[in-house]
Amino acid sequence: xxxxxxxxxxxxxxxxxxxxxxxxxxxxxxxxxxxxxxxxxxxxxxxxxxxxxxxxxxxxxxxxxxxxxxxxxxxxxxxxxxxxxxxxxxxxxxxxxxxxxxxxxxxxxxxxxxxxxxxxxxxxxxxxxxxxxxxxxxxxxxxxxxxxxxxxxxxxxxxxxxxxxxxxxxxxxxxxxxxxxxxxxxxxxxxxxxxxxxxxxxxxxxxxxxxxxxxxxxxxxxxxxxxxxxxxxxxxxxxxxxxxxxxxxxxxxxxxxxxxxxxxxxxxxxxxxxxxxxxxxxxxxx
Amino acid sequence: xxxxxxxxxxxxxxxxxxxxxxxxxxxxxxxxxxxxxxxxxxxxxxxxxxxxxxxxxxxxxxxxxxxxxxxxxxxxxxxxxxxxxxxxxxxxxxxxxxxxxxxxxxxxxxxxxxxxxxxxxxxxxxxxxxxxxxxxxxxxxxxxxxxxxxxxxxxxxxxxxxxxxxxxxxxxxxxxxxxxxxxxxxxxxxxxxxxxxxxxxxxxxxxxxxxxxxxxxxxxxxxxxxxxxxxxxxxxxxxxxxxxxxxxxxxxxxxxxxxxxxxxxxxxxxxxxxxxxxxxxxxxxxxxxxxxxxxxxxxxxxxxxxxxxxxxxxxxxxxxxxxxxxxxxxxxxxxxxxxxxxxxxxxxxxxxxxxxxxxxxxxxxxxxxxx
Numbered sequence: 178x179x180x181x182x183x184x185x186x187x188x189x190x191x192x193x194x195x196x197x198x199x200x201x202x203x204x205x206x207x208x209x210x211x212x213x214x215x216x217x218x219x220x221x222x223x224x225x226x227x228x229x230x231x232x233x234x235x236x237x238x239x240x241x242x243x244x245x246x247x248x249x250x251x252x253x254x255x256x257x258x259x260x261x262x263x264x265x266x267x268x269x270x271x272x273x274x275x276x277x278x279x280x281x282x283x284x285x286x287x288x289x290x291x292x293x294x295x296x297x298x299x300x301x302x303x304x305x306x307x308x309x310x311x312x313x314x315x316x317x318x319x320x321x322x323x324x325x326x327x328x329x330x331x332x333x334x335x336x337x338x339x340x341x342x343x344x345x346x347x348x349x350x351x352x353x354x355x356x357x358x359x360x361x362x363x364x365x366x367x368x369x370x371x372x373x374x375x376x377x378x379x380x381x382x383x384x385x386x387x388x389x390x391x392x393x394x395x396x397x398x399x400x401x402x403x404x405x406x407x408x409x410x411x412x413x414x415x416x417x418x419x420x421x422x423x424x425x426x427x428x429x430x431x432x433x434x435x436x437x438x439x440x441x442x443x444x445x446x447x448x449x450x451x452x453x454x455x456x457x458x459x460x461x462x463x
Numbered sequence: 464x465x466x467x468x469x470x471x472x473x474x475x476x477x478x479x480x481x482x483x484x485x486x487x488x489x490x491x492x493x494x495x496x497x498x499x500x501x502x503x504x505x506x507x508x509x510x511x512x513x514x515x516x517x518x519x520x521x522x523x524x525x526x527x528x529x530x531x532x533x534x535x536x537x538x539x540x541x542x543x544x545x546x547x548x549x550x551x552x553x554x555x556x557x558x559x560x561x562x563x564x565x566x567x568x569x570x571x572x573x574x575x576x577x578x579x580x581x582x583x584x585x586x587x588x589x590x591x592x593x594x595x596x597x598x599x600x601x602x603x604x605x606x607x608x609x610x611x612x613x614x615x616x617x618x619x620x621x622x623x624x625x626x627x628x629x630x631x632x633x634x635x636x637x638x639x640x641x642x643x644x645x646x647x648x649x650x651x652x653x654x655x656x657x658x659x660x661x662x663x664x665x666x667x668x669x670x671x672x673x674x675x676x677x678x679x680x681x682x683x684x685x686x687x688x689x690x691x692x693x694x695x696x697x698x699x700x701x702x703x704x705x706x707x708x709x710x711x712x713x714x715x716x717x718x719x720x721x722x723x724x725x726x727x728x729x730x731x732x733x734x735x736x737x738x739x740x741x742x743x744x745x746x747x748x749x750x751x752x753x754x755x756x757x758x759x760x761x762x763x764x765x766x767x768x769x770x771x772x773x774x775x776x777x778x779x780x781x782x783x784x785x786x787x788x789x790x791x792x793x794x795x796x797x798x799x800x801x802x803x804x805x806x807x808x809x810x811x812x813x814x815x816x817x818x819x820x821x822x823x824x825x826x827x828x829x830x831x832x833x834x
Contacts, residue, residue: 258754
């Protein structure tokens with residue numbers, strides 16, 4: 178089948194409407210003429226809703242009070258690719274920081290640790306962090322460690338809560354069978370996370386661009402918000418930085434993707450170099 | 464020159480005020496300023512004022528182009544290019560034969576900036592000058608563009624040592640007819656990547672699907688370049704493969720669906736290849752994991768291969784199942800209906816909705832026939 182014109186599937190005006198919608202609400206930046214890609218990702222929504230054009234779909238989204246379809250739109254356009262122990266050098270720095278955090282907390286006679294995994298998708302990052310904490314052994318006794326994942330995609334959240342994965346989620350494990358044996362039960366081609374690792378991890382449905390989504394979370398000790406900024410405009414990154422700033426504790430650490438940067442995009446964070454990895458700290462304005 | 468001591472912003476305002484006054488009041492100072500060897504800032508300000516004067520400066524510049532000092536002549540031709548007025552064509556047409564090579568190079572560049580096709584003949588004659596002048600002329604031809612420029616540039620592609628800069632010029636000025644000329648450079652391994660980049664840029668700029676015939680002989684080389692270590696070359700090769708509709712590059716096209724930067728071209732390429740791509744897409748869906756699979760499912764549906772999707776009714780990915788459910792609505796098999804009924808109790812709400820939709824289409828179109 179040859180598509181003679183992209184306009185047969187989606188007009189330029191429809192592209193601009195949808196592009197502006199996801200940019201405004203989610204900071205997702207769609208660059209260039211991606212009409213075929215959008216059609217691939219969204220056409221089933223038109224089928225399900227019985228709509229005949231993307232203009233109708235746009236009108237449906239903006240007129241729907243529950244905003245469920247708006248979230249569905251964003252979830253279909255966002256990148257869900259993730260896997261366990263992604264970007265290992267950053268995770269090694271995270272493990273190192275755990276020692277500092279424990280010392281600091283003991284000094285203040287506090288025994289809790291709050292970690293946030295934003296754009297958590299199907300939960301691989303959140304559980305990777307929990308595995309690292311378990312491996313580290315520093316928070317074994319009488320500590321309240323909580324890891325919260327947040328994503329716009331309800332399906333991804335459901336998958337994260339089930340914590341059953343395929344081989345694709347372990348693509349960088351390089352056959353580290355020890356970790357798999359220790360933390361997963363393998364049934365045919367399914368890798369089931371041990372339930373003990375799920376108790377202190379929860380997942381919230383939310384939009385990282387919306388301050389309301391962070392209402393229940395304050396004073397996170399560590400925030401992971403990786404491989405999100407690459408899909409955003411500078412303006413959206415600045416907005417997101419405010420949410421991250423307000424949510425992170427004054428002594429906390431922010432990790433973004435290794436190919437991403439906040440330098441020259443916001444003055445709310447200061448980069449700190451640790452073993453070749455950039456970690457961001459809050460720029461405390463006194 | 465009081466203007467020299469001012470910051471950029473204040474200077475621009477002062478220059479704007481100055482050029483509103485009769486130029487006879489200050490033109491002598493400008494000419495002297497341009498001849499000033501001792502203070503570069505005075506020269507720079509003079510040049511800024513000349514540019515702000517625009518075509519009104521041409522009379523004075525005609526005098527300066529005859530100056531004995533080659534530097535003054537060089538600044539003059541630069542100013543003429545920045546002003547960009549076609550009234551300077553005759554001045555630059557003479558200065559391109561100046562005894563000083565830098566003046567000749569700058570004259571060619573300025574003719575390119577002005578962009579008037581009447582300069583083509585002069586620029587073509589400069590191609591026989593020193594190599595640097597010839598390269599400046601080729602670059603200028605790229606800036607001027609149009610059929611006349613392109614004809615000269617196509618001939619330049621055959622000139623030893625000038626091919627790369629000509630390809631760059633064609634990247635700027637080329638149209639769809641330039642593709643076959645650029646493709647001829649593929650024979651030279653040292654030019655291949657530059658030529659490919661130019662082909663892709665021209666194709667994207669033209670905003671039309673380039674004919675697959677353009678790439679017919681290039682596919683083996685494109686496949687080779689799709690394995691390049693250079694990401695830009697890889698991207699260009701895949702983009703051209705997508706246009707080629709050739710099944711040799713099928714595995715690369717399918718792989719490119721995973722890459723958000725290449726996705727759009729890859730989808731278009733696979734749709735262009737059409738049914739010949741079906742087996743490879745089905746195989747990829749069977750063995751791979753990843754977020755590109757729902758798009759592959761949609762591609763199969765768009766190719767009318769809805770029956771092939773039946774085997775993915777119990778896929779692990781709910782987005783694939785949703786696509787399958789929609790597609791099964793138009794599959795004339797009882798097994799399709801059974802699969803849809805099972806999908807009504809899918810754990811994912813979107814799949815259930817898709818199954819309900821699929822069933823309603825199925826029953827409307829074929830239900831009676833099956834009963």
